[in-house]
Amino acid sequence: xxxxxxxxxxxxxxxxxLLPICIEMRGAGLPSVFILEAxxxxxxxxxxxxxxxxxxxxxxxxxxDEIIADIxxxxxxVTMTGIIERPAVSxxxxxxxxxxxxxFKDALRELVDxxxxxxxLAKETGIPQPSLSRLFNAGSKPHRATLLKIRxxxxxxxxxxxxxxxxx
Amino acid sequence: xxxxITGWGLxxxxxxxxxxxxxxxxxxxxxxxxxxxxxxxxNPKFHLGKFWSPAATQGLTVQSGWKMKWHNMGPGGAQRRLxxxxxxxxxxxxxxxxKVSDYADARGIARFSAQAVNIRKGxxxxxxxxR
Numbered sequence: 001x002x003x004x005x006x007x008x009x010x011x012x013x014x015x016x017x018l019l020p021i022c023i024e025m026r027g028a029g030l031p032s033v034f035i036l037e038a039x040x041x042x043x044x045x046x047x048x049x050x051x052x053x054x055x056x057x058x059x060x061x062x063x064x065d066e067i068i069a070d071i072x073x074x075x076x077x078v079t080m081t082g083i084i085e086r087p088a089v090s091x092x093x094x095x096x097x098x099x100x101x102x103x104f105k106d107a108l109r110e111l112v113d114x115x116x117x118x119x120x121l122a123k124e125t126g127i128p129q130p131s132l133s134r135l136f137n138a139g140s141k142p143h144r145a146t147l148l149k150i151r152x153x154x155x156x157x158x159x160x161x162x163x164x165x166x167x168x
Numbered sequence: 169x170x171x172x173i174t175g176w177g178l179x180x181x182x183x184x185x186x187x188x189x190x191x192x193x194x195x196x197x198x199x200x201x202x203x204x205x206x207x208x209x210x211n212p213k214f215h216l217g218k219f220w221s222p223a224a225t226q227g228l229t230v231q232s233g234w235k236m237k238w239h240n241m242g243p244g245g246a247q248r249r250l251x252x253x254x255x256x257x258x259x260x261x262x263x264x265x266x267k268v269s270d271y272a273d274a275r276g277i278a279r280f281s282a283q284a285v286n287i288r289k290g291x292x293x294x295x296x297x298x299r
Contacts (some may be wrong), residue, residue: 098186
């Protein structure tokens with residue numbers, strides 16, 4: 001029989017406790033890939049287990065969607081390795097960035113709608129719909145990992161639009 | 169001590185500004201001077217629980233994680249929160265949020281908890297220093 005270190009055992013125990021919620025999530029139509037990746041990462045990120053429990057207790061669909069978008073955000077961040085240095089943004093630069101972001105998201109939304117809409121994109125990328133809705137509705141800059149998945153789904157047209165934003 | 173602007177901090181700043189959760193004037197006139205006080209953690213304001221408190225919620229605690237708080241600011245009297253991780257002598261500005269409910273606060277702390285793990289691992293976007 002394999003012997004685990006106490007920390008591993010504790011993490012495994014915590015992950016197993018989340019299994020019933022995983023099944024509930026699958027029943028709610030969330031992609032299995034998303035659920036499994038989140039479960040796998042929950043041993044390192046205590047926040048994921050915490051958000052699973054919050055999702056389980058949430059009564060409103062809107063609350064559940066927000067929590068799923070939070071978990072997806074954590075999973076996207078996992079793809080980052082090392083310290084990525086970005087140029088500092090000036091006060092004027094912030095205004096320009098917000099304006100450019102709006103224009104970029106409008107163009108991206110138009111392209112996505114032409115291909116089949118957010119539900120189509122969710123299927124193609126494996127990103128839950130609530131995360132994609134947050135991407136288009138919130139004013140924040142989309143995560144690089146998310147943009148890469150969307151670019152792949154959209155093909156050539158997506159490449160031209162998305163590539164300049166990957167490292168901006 | 170450096171005040172590091174992380175990618176989460178910058179993105180949330182853009183988001184909250186774009187959503188009208190605060191104005192540029194409020195940020196430059198009130199919030200930014202408060203954040204710059206991180207260079208002097210001995211300042212008595214850091215003993216006020218209404219301004220500075222540990223990042224913890226419903227059983228989830230972020231080690232060396234803190235919340236900077238602003239109450240009743242701007243239209244609608246928003247409760248703004250800026251999570252700050254004090255790590256290896258620096259202050260890392262993470263994802264700011266508006267506390268519209270305890271539920272929103274718990275989610276904000278959960279996201280911060282994950283960001284703190286990444287910072288400790290040395291995986292984050294460095295968007296410059298606040299000076």
